[in-house]
Amino acid sequence: MNNGHSSPRILSAQDVEIKFNLRGRTLTAVRKASLDLYEGETLAIVGESGSGKSVFTKSFIGMLDKNGYISGGKIFFRDEEISAYKHESDWLKIRGKKIAMVFQDPMTSLNPVRTIGEQIAEIITWHFGTEHGQAKKETIEILKRVGINDAEARYKQYPNEFSGGMRQRVVIATAIACRPEILICDEPTTALDVTVQAQILKLIKELQKELNMTVVYITHDLGVVANVADWVSVMYAGQIVEYGTVRDIFKNPTHPYTKALLQSLPQLGVKGQDLYSIKGTPPNLFKEITGDAFAPRNPKAMQIDYEEEPPVFPVSETHWAKTWLLHPMAEEYRKQLEEEEHQQKATVKAEEPFDYTNAEKFLEVKDLSINFKLGSSVFKAVDKANFDIYKGETLSLVGESGSGKTTIGRAIMRIYNSNVEGSIVYDGEEITGSIPKDKQKQLHMEMQMIFQDPMASLNERAKVDYIISEGLCNFHLFENDEARIRKVAEIMGEVGLAKDFASRFPHEFSGGQRQRIGIARSLVMNPKFIVADEPISALDVSIRAQVINLLNKMKKERKLTYLFIAHDLSVVRFISDRIAVIHKGNIVELAPCEELFNRPLHPYTKALLSAVPYPDPDKEKNKVLLVYDRKMHNYEEDKPRWEEILPGHFILANEQELEVYRKEVGI
Numbered sequence: 001m002n003n004g005h006s007s008p009r010i011l012s013a014q015d016v017e018i019k020f021n022l023r024g025r026t027l028t029a030v031r032k033a034s035l036d037l038y039e040g041e042t043l044a045i046v047g048e049s050g051s052g053k054s055v056f057t058k059s060f061i062g063m064l065d066k067n068g069y070i071s072g073g074k075i076f077f078r079d080e081e082i083s084a085y086k087h088e089s090d091w092l093k094i095r096g097k098k099i100a101m102v103f104q105d106p107m108t109s110l111n112p113v114r115t116i117g118e119q120i121a122e123i124i125t126w127h128f129g130t131e132h133g134q135a136k137k138e139t140i141e142i143l144k145r146v147g148i149n150d151a152e153a154r155y156k157q158y159p160n161e162f163s164g165g166m167r168q169r170v171v172i173a174t175a176i177a178c179r180p181e182i183l184i185c186d187e188p189t190t191a192l193d194v195t196v197q198a199q200i201l202k203l204i205k206e207l208q209k210e211l212n213m214t215v216v217y218i219t220h221d222l223g224v225v226a227n228v229a230d231w232v233s234v235m236y237a238g239q240i241v242e243y244g245t246v247r248d249i250f251k252n253p254t255h256p257y258t259k260a261l262l263q264s265l266p267q268l269g270v271k272g273q274d275l276y277s278i279k280g281t282p283p284n285l286f287k288e289i290t291g292d293a294f295a296p297r298n299p300k301a302m303q304i305d306y307e308e309e310p311p312v313f314p315v316s317e318t319h320w321a322k323t324w325l326l327h328p329m330a331e332e333y334r335k336q337l338e339e340e341e342h343q344q345k346a347t348v349k350a351e352e353p354f355d356y357t358n359a360e361k362f363l364e365v366k367d368l369s370i371n372f373k374l375g376s377s378v379f380k381a382v383d384k385a386n387f388d389i390y391k392g393e394t395l396s397l398v399g400e401s402g403s404g405k406t407t408i409g410r411a412i413m414r415i416y417n418s419n420v421e422g423s424i425v426y427d428g429e430e431i432t433g434s435i436p437k438d439k440q441k442q443l444h445m446e447m448q449m450i451f452q453d454p455m456a457s458l459n460e461r462a463k464v465d466y467i468i469s470e471g472l473c474n475f476h477l478f479e480n481d482e483a484r485i486r487k488v489a490e491i492m493g494e495v496g497l498a499k500d501f502a503s504r505f506p507h508e509f510s511g512g513q514r515q516r517i518g519i520a521r522s523l524v525m526n527p528k529f530i531v532a533d534e535p536i537s538a539l540d541v542s543i544r545a546q547v548i549n550l551l552n553k554m555k556k557e558r559k560l561t562y563l564f565i566a567h568d569l570s571v572v573r574f575i576s577d578r579i580a581v582i583h584k585g586n587i588v589e590l591a592p593c594e595e596l597f598n599r600p601l602h603p604y605t606k607a608l609l610s611a612v613p614y615p616d617p618d619k620e621k622n623k624v625l626l627v628y629d630r631k632m633h634n635y636e637e638d639k640p641r642w643e644e645i646l647p648g649h650f651i652l653a654n655e656q657e658l659e660v661y662r663k664e665v666g667i
Helices: 055-058 088-094 116-128 132-145 164-176 194-211 222-228 246-249 256-262 303-307 328-347 403-413 437-446 464-474 479-492 499-503 512-525 541-559 570-576 593-598 602-609 617-623 655-664
Strands: 009-022 025-039 042-046 068-077 099-102 182-186 214-219 231-236 240-244 313-316 319-321 361-374 379-391 393-400 420-426 449-450 530-534 561-566 579-583 586-592 641-646 650-651
Touching: 009 055, 025 055, 025 068, 025 240, 042 055, 055 182, 055 214, 055 313, 055 499, 088 194, 088 541, 099 541, 116 164, 132 164, 164 194, 182 194, 194 222, 194 602, 214 222, 222 246, 222 617, 231 246, 231 256, 231 303, 231 449, 240 256, 256 541, 256 655, 319 561, 328 530, 361 403, 379 403, 379 561, 379 586, 393 403, 393 570, 403 420, 403 530, 403 561, 403 579, 437 449, 449 512, 464 499, 464 512, 464 593, 479 499, 512 541, 541 570, 561 570, 579 602, 586 593, 641 655, 650 655
Parallel strands: 042 214, 042 231, 099 182, 182 214, 393 561, 393 579, 449 530, 530 561
Antiparallel strands: 009 025, 009 068, 231 240, 240 319, 313 319, 361 379, 361 420, 579 586, 586 650, 641 650
């Protein structure tokens, strides 16, 4: 059948199987996966962590760990079987020069003790034998090409002197230095802000066109996939379970796993209703898998799904999937499931917006400024921030890295105190400056924080039982050990953790489970107010849905109030009542959630929203990316004020700007 590709095939992986020897056991990470790449096209490989995406593509450049090996199948590049290579010298002819890779963490990809210029020039010299002076010239040109200003000066700088987005540009420059035919991007934008992410994706598109590269994206962000991909491979438990054009996958997902991934996205959820979340965990790849690997997590699985592995069934000329639902004998059952999905969507209703009529102010932040001493100078991290949080609501604070979001959260938690100016009033009482010890103790119990990195914020040497009950022990909030154990078991049950997990260590859990431990640790103190600092940014799509549902459930059941700190606006829209947008220490706009998304006023808010990836290829391919120029506003000289321009909709602006905004809203 016509596969829909117009350009020649450049790489072909056929029934590839990859195994790892781990402590005397064999793990099959990739199970007979097949994939073709074509000149100038973009393929995205999507799936949860551990599905085999990175391992599969690392086999294309001979970068498997020493205990890993290709145990079956073949990989061809330009009709040469590269999977048969035995020596590193063979791979060096391909790696970097023909196939290059951009890794997820730019800091670990760069040598911290060598200038970035020397690192790129070395690659050019190694592959082409170019003399140093010429390699330096070429490096400076490449740095300019990837959007690094003042490239001559930047050539001499070290990785720590660059921002996250700039470091990622350097890693891309390193990868394209030899003009590779295939560029593999392994989660290239995961750690970046949405605006920086949009710039990096645009840059890769431009370089792809200029160099006629084939690009492979490895990602779990389906919004990014909708923006960049021509073709999509969905990977689960070491197999590609569905393949098609980007429109095939988003408009007509067929495999139950693909459908579940898309249903888990906050953008496609209904506010006030639980997001769909994939129950259970991926299969144990140390064991042989019988049937469809996704069957144990698929509530609508058929008997045959447990007994026999499905073959590949065509959906159209450009689309196929490995699912028994496409077998002619399952046609009636498939139609029944489709009808059920349609009815379910029709009956789901969004919740009513938060009622502020008689709402009680719980936290008031007035003219909050936070300064840090940097040698002889002073850095203003937050400049006269103003907002209120009402009892029972979720206020989200959004902005790029370094904007001051976390700093505000920590000031409210009194982690920062001596360098704080202005006023923070909690439940009617001022909590800035020095306060009595009994008040301090009360605040420690009533105000809790959930941190971004669930691994770094947990004591890796302590068992879960101790981690969760540490606060109880510190404040003597139990009568005896039996009462403590009972309290820990109760809270673990509330956040969806089994009781027998109490005797385990953090490293024995998945990212989502570790975040549940962090949430349990916060809730065990029975708090009234929680600062959630990027609590889901490090998690997979499906696990993210579970944690969002849990936070919403806890809010309703315990009548909690949240300050939710994030840069992912798709999540913010689903979870928030109101949103405050912060830029370079200034809160520039604050409004009810839907009001902000439907009628943003400040240019920075508009730029931020234009950069948010949406899981719809039609919307993504046609969207216009807005860029905010900080020079438009000088908040030191322009004397802006915090103005309520519409009921509940505040903006930071000077008189001239306010006139423009008033006309925009029809005042």
